[in-house]
Amino acid sequence: MNKKDDEKMNIQENDGDISVKEHVMSRAECLEVLGLPESADDNAVKQRYGALLRQYKRHVDEKGATYDDLEYYKRITTAYDTIMGFTHDFGDDNPTSIIPYKIRRKFAKFAAFVDQYKLLLFMGILTVCLVVLFIFQSKNNTEEDITIKFVGAYTTIQERQITEYLNDSAETFDDALVSFFTVTTKTTLLDNHAKTGAESFLSQLMAGSMDVVLIDKESYDAYVEEYAFLKLDTLLSEYEAAGGNTEALDTCYFKGLTTDKGVTIDEGIYGIEVSDSAIIRGLPKDMFTWLYDEPSGQSKSMIFAICRTSKRQDVAWNYGKELVESIVPVDVSVNFAGAHDVVLKDKLGELMESSFETLENPEIGETIVTKEDVSGAVQELSSGKWDVVLIDKDSFEALASENVFLRLDDLIKDVVKDGDGNALATYFVDVPLPDGESGGEAETPVMESGIYGIEIRGNKFFRKLSSDYLKWNDDGAEKKAETMVFAICRGTDSADKAWKFGKELFAGVKKNPANNFK
Numbered sequence: 001m002n003k004k005d006d007e008k009m010n011i012q013e014n015d016g017d018i019s020v021k022e023h024v025m026s027r028a029e030c031l032e033v034l035g036l037p038e039s040a041d042d043n044a045v046k047q048r049y050g051a052l053l054r055q056y057k058r059h060v061d062e063k064g065a066t067y068d069d070l071e072y073y074k075r076i077t078t079a080y081d082t083i084m085g086f087t088h089d090f091g092d093d094n095p096t097s098i099i100p101y102k103i104r105r106k107f108a109k110f111a112a113f114v115d116q117y118k119l120l121l122f123m124g125i126l127t128v129c130l131v132v133l134f135i136f137q138s139k140n141n142t143e144e145d146i147t148i149k150f151v152g153a154y155t156t157i158q159e160r161q162i163t164e165y166l167n168d169s170a171e172t173f174d175d176a177l178v179s180f181f182t183v184t185t186k187t188t189l190l191d192n193h194a195k196t197g198a199e200s201f202l203s204q205l206m207a208g209s210m211d212v213v214l215i216d217k218e219s220y221d222a223y224v225e226e227y228a229f230l231k232l233d234t235l236l237s238e239y240e241a242a243g244g245n246t247e248a249l250d251t252c253y254f255k256g257l258t259t260d261k262g263v264t265i266d267e268g269i270y271g272i273e274v275s276d277s278a279i280i281r282g283l284p285k286d287m288f289t290w291l292y293d294e295p296s297g298q299s300k301s302m303i304f305a306i307c308r309t310s311k312r313q314d315v316a317w318n319y320g321k322e323l324v325e326s327i328v329p330v331d332v333s334v335n336f337a338g339a340h341d342v343v344l345k346d347k348l349g350e351l352m353e354s355s356f357e358t359l360e361n362p363e364i365g366e367t368i369v370t371k372e373d374v375s376g377a378v379q380e381l382s383s384g385k386w387d388v389v390l391i392d393k394d395s396f397e398a399l400a401s402e403n404v405f406l407r408l409d410d411l412i413k414d415v416v417k418d419g420d421g422n423a424l425a426t427y428f429v430d431v432p433l434p435d436g437e438s439g440g441e442a443e444t445p446v447m448e449s450g451i452y453g454i455e456i457r458g459n460k461f462f463r464k465l466s467s468d469y470l471k472w473n474d475d476g477a478e479k480k481a482e483t484m485v486f487a488i489c490r491g492t493d494s495a496d497k498a499w500k501f502g503k504e505l506f507a508g509v510k511k512n513p514a515n516n517f518k
Contacts (some may be wrong), residue, residue, distance in 0.1 A: 030079035042084065049080040054169035111151040132256065145173030146315050147209065151223075152296065153217030153291040155182045161287050169279050172319040177284070183219055185293045202226065211316040214280075216292065217252075217301040220271050221436065224254050227263050229270040235317050236269060239324070249324060252303055271303040276361060278326040291348070300346040332497050333363040335386040337393025341473040342366045344407070347467045355461055358501045369395035378402045384491035387498040393427075394485035396453050400429045403447040406488040411499050412451060424506055427453035427485060445490075454502070457484040458510040 002046045031038055034048050056073055068478055080193045081087065085235045114121060148166065157161050163178040170176070182199045187194045204210050209443070217221070223229070232251075236451045256267030265491045275281055281301055308356055336342050342364060349364040364387065369377045371394075381389060381404045388403070399405070412426065456462070460486060462470075472482045486505055488498045 002005045016467075021461075025079060025082055027083060029423065030082045032167055033079040034083075039292070041083075045080060045083050049076065050430065052076050077477075078096055087159060120466040144177040144311055146176045146211045146319060147179075147206075147210045148214065148319075149179050149181060149201070149210050150214050151181045151183065152181070152302075153293070154214075154302075155289050155291055156287055158287045161284070164286070165282075165284065166279075169282065170319060170322060172315060178325050182291070183216075184291050185298050186220075187298045190493055202228075205307055208311055209308070210307045210309040210318060211312050213307060213310040214274070214307045215271075215303050215305060216298075217303060218298060220252060220303045220305065224252075224270050225257065225259070227259065227265050228305075228308060230308045230310065231266060231268045231270055232272065232306070233268045235320075236272075239321060242322070243323075248329070249325070256317055267503070271305045272320065272324060273301060274304045274320075274323040274327065275302040276329075278321040278328050279323055281328060281361075285353040294344045294346055300369060324497045328361045331360045331362040331439070331492060332358070332388060332501050333365065334388045334390060334501075335365045335367050335381065335489075337367040337381070337389050337391040337399075337471065337483075338369045339473045340366065340390065341393040341471040342469070343467070343471055344469050351465075351469065352461075356501065356504050358497070358504050369396050369398060374398050374402060378404055379488050382491050384489075384493065385491045387492040387494045388501060389485075389487045389489060390456070391453075391485050391487060393455075393481075393485055396427060396487065400427070400452055401431065401447070404490055405452045406490050406492070406495065407448060407452060408454065408488065409450045409500075412454070424452045424509060427455070429453075453485040453487045454506065456486045456505045456509055457481060457482060459484075459505050459508040461505075461508055462509070464465035 028038055031040055031045075034040075034045065036044060038047055040048070053073075053076070056076070096186065106415075122218050126405075150156075151184070159178060159180065165178055166176050166178060167174055181197050183194065183198075202223075205213075205223070205226070213223075224458070225461060227393050236246050236249075236251070245429070252270045252271035252273070254265070254267060256265050258264045290300060292300045294300075304320050306313060308317050325441065345364045349362050352362055352364070353359045367377050367380045367389075370389070379398060380386075391399070408426075412424075429447075429449060429452045431447050487493060488502070492498055
């Protein structure tokens with residue numbers, strides 16, 4: 001070892017152990033390293049060290065500090081620290097980094113920790129994730145109160161919102177599981193998706209995984225023969241005993257049969273029509289879509305049925321009772337008679353309900369009138385089923401003397417009083433006086449001369465109504481004017497409602513009577 005090395009360090013031997021001590025530079029040596037005279041004060045030391053450090057940083061290449069660079073950095077920094085009385089940590093192998101060394105050192109310790117315990121950390125994170133997933137699944141897998149399936153000509157793209165609506169509107173349950181199996185008149189079993197859906201639905205029916213089915217008539221007819229539904233006769237009897245009116249319900253009677261597998265299905269009632277239930281009518285139109293196809297003969301229907309294998313039959317029936325009790329009765333029944341051909345009966349009813357304030361749940365029908373034999377039309381319009389007749393002029397005149405309509409003289413005074421009567425074309429029926437005296441009080445009031453019909457073809461609703469809903473059916477050789485006469489059936493129990501509807505019709509008549517016949 002030469003003399004220079006001997007000056008830098010002292011080697012001590014203690015019982016065979018060798019320790020090396022770094023040489024501690026004197027102030028003179030430090031000043032020499034910094035290139036300063038012995039008379040330099042602390043301020044000069046600071047300035048010189050800063051200049052050397054800047055020079056050092058300028059010489060660092062793009063790959064970072066080299067070993068020689070670090071040695072130079074350590075030498076000038078040690079000299080500076082010794083003079084100023086500082087203690088410096090030379091563990092930083094990249095002193096020119098813009099990230100402070102303390103932060104980089106903490107990150108390095110963390111990285112080392114992660115690297116050392118990475119397996120344990122991975123297992124811990126995985127365990128936490130599994131626990132959170134289990135808790136989430138347990139929370140969402142709370143057993144539902146009831147399962148409901150819509151089967152048939154219905155669809156939705158917002159099943160969750162439909163579920164929320166049914167939960168909010170029902171008193172029987174708070175947490176329903178709702179699903180859809182869409183089947184339309186255009187669906188065939190050649191469609192693999194439909195075939196799979198049908199098989200899945202039938203297996204769910206038989207496995208007891210569903211409680212209530214809301215199903216259209218066509219699908220109901222198919223599945224009732226599969227012994228899928230619970231007989232409702234006893235439940236209807238309980239409903240009637242509790243004060244319910246079962247006669248007002250549209251029920252689905254099944255005559256019964258014995259299946260190929262030897263299962264006997266008893267005759268009885270297995271379904272109840274609930275499409276007029278306020279709950280069903282309240283299904284948001286932007287969420288729930290009816291897909292029934294009237295042109296092909298499919299009418300609007302929704303039948304309530306309880307799955308035979310349901311494990312919550314009491315809850316299912318209570319919900320059925322809710323639906324039944326909320327059925328909106330027909331307020332006004334409207335018959336289009338004579339030359340009017342109703343193309344889309346159900347959709348026309350929906351359109352009229354949305355267009356007239358006086359209609360809440362109208363029933364729409366039609367009656368053929370022939371001049372050769374009006375007895376069939378007289379019997380239909382006198383049955384008490386119909387409140388209002390909208391009929392062409394020729395058919396009206398063929399029936400006017402048959403005493404099937406109410407006299408409107410007193411009622412039309414309200415229209416005249418309101419100032420709208422002058423725009424209306426009325427039909428006066430002259431009834432001759434009866435010969436002799438009547439032999440007792442007749443069941444049907446004697447018909448008197450007066451106004452029995454009011455022309456409303458000029459109503460703005462019918463002026464704009466598409467022929468897709470209602471057509472003019474003139475099969476005569478001579479082209480006749482399209483007319484529509486408003487009349488009230490004598491057998492109605494809702495004369496007041498019928499007249500209110502009439503007043504709303506009259507208010508929409510164009511103010512030129514001549515236009516009523518165009």
